[in-house]
Amino acid sequence: MLFTEFSPIALIATTPTGAKKLQPMSQNSTATLWVPESLSEITNAQKYKGSLKKHVVELWETHQAFVFCLATGAVVRLISALLKDKSTDPAVVVIDETGKFVISLCGGHQGGADKLAKLIALQLGATPVLTGASNGLELPAVDMLGVPFGWCRGAGDWNAVSAAVAKGEDVEVIQEAGSTLWQNHLPQVHPFKFHESPTTKAKIYITYKTSSPHPPIPSITWHPRIIWVGIGCERGTSKQVIAQAIDQVFQQNQLALAAIAGIATIDIKSNEVGLIELCHERNLPLKTFSSEILRTVTVPNPSQIVEKEVGTPSVAEAAAIIAASQIPTSPPEYTTSPPEYRTSLKVPKQIYRPSIQNLKSKACTERSECIQNQRGAVTVAVAASEKEYIGRVGKLLLVGTGPGNLDQMTPAAQTAVASADAVIGYSLYIDLIAPILQKHQIIEALPITKERDRATRAIELARWGLSVAVISSGDCGIYGMAGLVMEDLQVSGWDGKNPSVEVFPGVSAFQSAAARVGTPLMHDFCAVSLSDLLTPWEVIVKRLTAAAAADFVTALYNPKSQTRTQQLVTAREIFLKYRNPDTPVAVVRSVYREDEQIILTTLEKLLDAPVDMLTTVLIGNQSTRSYGEWMITPRGYRKSS
Numbered sequence: 042m043l044f045t046e047f048s049p050i051a052l053i054a055t056t057p058t059g060a061k062k063l064q065p066m067s068q069n070s071t072a073t074l075w076v077p078e079s080l081s082e083i084t085n086a087q088k089y090k091g092s093l094k095k096h097v098v099e100l101w102e103t104h105q106a107f108v109f110c111l112a113t114g115a116v117v118r119l120i121s122a123l124l125k126d127k128s129t130d131p132a133v134v135v136i137d138e139t140g141k142f143v144i145s146l147c148g149g150h151q152g153g154a155d156k157l158a159k160l161i162a163l164q165l166g167a168t169p170v171l172t173g174a175s176n177g178l179e180l181p182a183v184d185m186l187g188v189p190f191g192w193c194r195g196a197g198d199w200n201a202v203s204a205a206v207a208k209g210e211d212v213e214v215i216q217e218a219g220s221t222l223w224q225n226h227l228p229q230v231h232p233f234k235f236h237e238s239p240t241t242k243a244k245i246y247i248t249y250k251t252s253s254p255h256p257p258i259p260s261i262t263w264h265p266r267i268i269w270v271g272i273g274c275e276r277g278t279s280k281q282v283i284a285q286a287i288d289q290v291f292q293q294n295q296l297a298l299a300a301i302a303g304i305a306t307i308d309i310k311s312n313e314v315g316l317i318e319l320c321h322e323r324n325l326p327l328k329t330f331s332s333e334i335l336r337t338v339t340v341p342n343p344s345q346i347v348e349k350e351v352g353t354p355s356v357a358e359a360a361a362i363i364a365a366s367q368i369p370t371s372p373p374e375y376t377t378s379p380p381e382y383r384t385s386l387k388v389p390k391q392i393y394r395p396s397i398q399n400l401k402s403k404a405c406t407e408r409s410e411c412i413q414n415q416r417g418a419v420t421v422a423v424a425a426s427e428k429e430y431i432g433r434v435g436k437l438l439l440v441g442t443g444p445g446n447l448d449q450m451t452p453a454a455q456t457a458v459a460s461a462d463a464v465i466g467y468s469l470y471i472d473l474i475a476p477i478l479q480k481h482q483i484i485e486a487l488p489i490t491k492e493r494d495r496a497t498r499a500i501e502l503a504r505w506g507l508s509v510a511v512i513s514s515g516d517c518g519i520y521g522m523a524g525l526v527m528e529d530l531q532v533s534g535w536d537g538k539n540p541s542v543e544v545f546p547g548v549s550a551f552q553s554a555a556a557r558v559g560t561p562l563m564h565d566f567c568a569v570s571l572s573d574l575l576t577p578w579e580v581i582v583k584r585l586t587a588a589a590a591a592d593f594v595t596a597l598y599n600p601k602s603q604t605r606t607q608q609l610v611t612a613r614e615i616f617l618k619y620r621n622p623d624t625p626v627a628v629v630r631s632v633y634r635e636d637e638q639i640i641l642t643t644l645e646k647l648l649d650a651p652v653d654m655l656t657t658v659l660i661g662n663q664s665t666r667s668y669g670e671w672m673i674t675p676r677g678y679r680k681s682s
Contacts, residue, residue, distance in 0.1 A: 044071050046460075047106040047132060047157055051075060055093065058138050059110030060086060065164065066108065075100075094119050106132040106157055113144060120147065127151055128184075128194075134158050136167070144170040150182045156460070156479075163455045163477065179228050180206060181481045183245060187263040189462040189481070189507060190220050191431035193299035196252045197261030202243045205259060206232055210242035218249045218300070219265030219429050222483050249300035249425060251291075264299040265429040268387070269328075271361030271422040272306045272316065273347070278417025280318040286393035286419035294388050296423065302430030303328055305360035307335060307351055315417070326430070328364045335359040338382055342390050357390045357422040365424035388423035431506030435540035436461075437499060438510040439526060441517040441547020445473045446633040449553065454545040461510035465499045466522075470514050473634070483507075496525045500533070503540035516549040520570055520598055551596035554629035554657040557639055559671035561627060561659050565593055571608040572599035578608070585612050589619040594665065594674055597658040609658075613647050616660055620644055625667045627659040628652060641670060 044050060048071035054060040060076050060083045067074035067085055075096065078088040089096040097107070101123050109116045113135050124130055124147060132154035133147040143165065145158040155171050162169040173182065183206055184199050186192075205212055213234045214224075227233065234241065244260040246252065252262045270287055291298055303326040310316060311329045320327045332352035340362070343354035353359065365384040395415040438457040443449040458464060459477050468486035471478075478484060483502075487495050499511045513521030523544055530542070555562045567588050573581060588595045595616075600609045616624070622645035630638040630653065640650045644660060652658065665674040 044069050044157075044160065047071065047153055049073065049104050050106040050108060051100050051104045052108045052110075053093070053097070054110040056080075056110075056138065057083065059136075062110050062136055062138065062140050062165075063108065066161070072108075098123065101131070104131055106134070106153065108134045108136065108157075108161065110136045110138060113146065116146060132157050134161060136161065136165070140165050141167055142170050143167050145172070149173045150185050159479070160456050160460055163459055164452050166452065179480045180231060181223060181227075183212075183261065185481065186223060186245075187219065187247070187265065189431075189483075190223075190429055191266055191433065191506065192219060192247070192429065193264045193266065195246075195262030195264050195297065195299060197246075198259040199261050201259030202245065202261045205243035208242075211238050211240045212243045212245060213238055213241040214245045214247070216245075216247035218267050218425070219247050219263070223481075226482065226484055228480075249297055251295045251297050264297045266300055266302040266432065267365075267426045267429045268296060268300045269302050269361050269364035269424050269426060270304050271357035271359070271364070271390075271420075271424065272304055272310075273356035273360075273390075273420035274306075274310070274313065274315070275417045275419075276313070278313070278315045278419055279415065280315040280322070282393070282395050282415060282417045283315050283319050283419050285395060286391075286421050289393060290388060290391050290421045290423065294423070296387070301325060302426060303364065305330070305364035307332060307353070307356045307360065309351065326432070328360070330360055330363055334363065338362050341386065355390075357420040358386060361386065361422045361424035365426040367426060367428065384424050384426065386422055387425050388421070390420050390422040392418065392420050394418045428505065433506040434538070435503035435506045436508040437503045437526060437530075437540050437542045438508065438545065439517045439521075439523040439542065440510050440512045440545045441519075441521060441523075441549075442470060442474055442512050442514055443548040444550065444553035444633040445470075445514060445631070447474065447476060449548050449633050450474070451545065451547065454547055457543070457545045458510045458512065460508065462507040463499075463502050463509045464512065465495050465502075465509060466512035467495075467514075470512050473514075474512065492522065492525055495522060496529050499526060500529055500540070509540075513547075514550070515553070516547045518544060518546065519549045519568070550598065550632065550657045551659065553632040554596070554627060554659055555672075557629055557632055557637075558627040558641060558659070559668075559673055561594055561625070561661055561665060561672040561674050562596075563674045563676045564662065564664070565591075566596065567593045568596040568598060569612075570598040571601070571612060572605070573608065581608070582611070582615070585615045589616045592619070592662045594662045595660045597660065599654055600656055600658050601652045602654050609652060610648065613644065616644055620660070620663060624663070625661040625665050625672050627672055628656060629659070630656040632657065641667060641672065 050072035052063040052067055052072050052074040054063050054076055057080060063074050066072050074086040075089050076083050076086045078090055097119050116135050120133060128151050130148045130152055132152035134154050134157050135144040135146050143158045143162040145154040149155040158169045183203050209232050211234050212232050243258055246262040249267050304320055305328045308329040308331050335353040338359035340355040340358040348354040362382050362384050366382045438461055440454050440457050455477050459479055463483035465485045467489050471486040499509045503509045511522050511526055517523040551568055569584050569588060624644040626642050626644050626647050628640040628650040642650050661672060661674060665672060
């Protein structure tokens with residue numbers, strides 16, 4: 042799932058050693074491992090016959106990424122004749138046979154090779170080798186700036202503007218549409234100027250309008266997809282006529298076709314062939330609304346004729362406004378009062394009928410075909426949304442980061458974080474994983490008490506279409522954020538598919554603490570949180586009593602805070618009713634972090650040890666013993682022998 046954005050991926054090796062390096066990646070459904078037929082001993086791989094160069098040619102046009110475990114020079118000779126343009130070439134990554142280095146060879150930015158190389162390096166524990174100028178500057182590449190938000194590239198001198206950024210020259214940004222989240226996470230020193238500057242050497246336009254005459258200095262244009270086109274049409278109107286109508290309205294109003302988010306109309310047009318064909322051809326979503334919903338919109342140009350025919354005084358204008366407003370449209374949600382649509386029209390409805398005057402000079406058969414294509418009439422209206430349409434199914438990556446040391450974080454979890462568009466978590470945990478965060482990512486750190494806000498924000502961004510990593514220390518599914526996010530999705534009526542969800546487990550706090558003091562969890566154990574913020578204290582007492590009476594080794598989470606001090610005292614009293622005062626206890630704080638503290642004590646002396654919210658307490662069972670600086674809980678093997 043983590044590599045789906047590069048799918049399909051061709052993994053290519055010519056030696057047994059290289060094939061073994063690539064085999065873990067071939068377990069991903071998005072990647073296929075190719076080896077020569079002479080390597081018959083390699084399983085789970087496709088075999089190619091004859092020349093590798095010929096085979097790469099056959100794969101080149103159908104694959105988004107190539108990962109070679111070959112010598113770099115050999116790869117260069119294989120692909121040199123296939124390279125055309127960096128905007129269309131696939132990502133090409135090279136791994137050395139020792140697995141120490143992962144090289145982004147071609148298609149670093151737009152092909153995604155830089156990102157793919159970083160992800161593979163995390164999986165292998167290797168060093169990524171990136172040679173693009175923007176990597177050293179810790180700046181987002183200008184030709185990738187809008188990719189996470191679904192922006193479309195417009196005209197401009199992309200190489201010259203990229204060069205200006207690489208040189209550290211002032212680059213003026215004129216942004217009148219689209220998300221500004223990318224601006225929030227720039228390094229302290231950067232070349233972007235969000236106001237006029239006399240020292241400007243290049244410009245970046247972020248707009249829904251057609252490119253204005255560019256200044257004498259290098260400039261580029263990004264088009265956020267914020268424009269929703271409302272369409273009304275006669276039955277049987279051809280794709281060509283609808284396209285002509287839209288193109289004409291956009292040309293007359295200096296609107297960029299690349300800024301179109303989608304088409305909106307009445308639901309009885311959901312099977313209109315011309316509309317369906319146009320949306321398919323231009324890769325646009327088609328939103329349809331019932332007449333009951335459309336008639337709730339106040340429009341500048343209502344029509345009694347339209348109302349009599351389809352049950353609403355407006356189709357094009359109302360549909361454009363509703364689509365751009367991004368408000369849920371199921372009637373039960375506002376049966377008492379309709380929603381307030383804050384979006385206004387950029388272009389009120391325009392009626393387009395094709396002219397056939399230019400067809401008279403054509404030959405009969407050609408004229409007949411053209412007349413057929415010119416059938417119908419179209420009404421077009423245009424509205425702009427506050428938020429751009431990304432056009433992707435968002436992802437929620439629920440990640441356990443382990444105890445806090447990156448060495449204890451699984452490669453899959455590290456890859457999930459590095460692959461995300463946005464990373465959300467408690468500020469302390471964000472700081473702990475800082476080395477794997479990427480320069481282009483949206484990083485949002487919230488305080489420890491803002492769990493609900495974190496979940497809400499993550500779901501909001503994922504529903505929008507971003508890939509969002511929600512991080513928790515330890516295991517995200519054990520007192521972590523994963524449960525809250527899943528609960529909130531359920532309450533919101535989530536369909537189980539959009540956004541998609543994947544959970545990446547981590548080493549939990551009680552596992553980490555146990556590993557630092559020996560083998561206290563070798564027999565049956567349980568975990569109880571002493572925080573009564575979300576669970577009534579009476580319930581916690583019942584659980585503590587049951588755990589103590591059943592002789593479970595018990596891990597205590599959230600044992601003590603500045604304002605909550607009595608809970609640990611009570612927990613100790615409960616366990617003393619069922620356990621010997623000399624029962625071994627481990628008090629482990631900030632496990633695997635720089636300020637780690639480990640104290641081995643007894644149940645009787647537990648309260649003498651310093652304890653806070655970063656501490657995990659492990660209480661042994663009746664058979665747990667101390668041995669030097671270790672805790673050992675017998676599993677029972679020696680009794681059975």
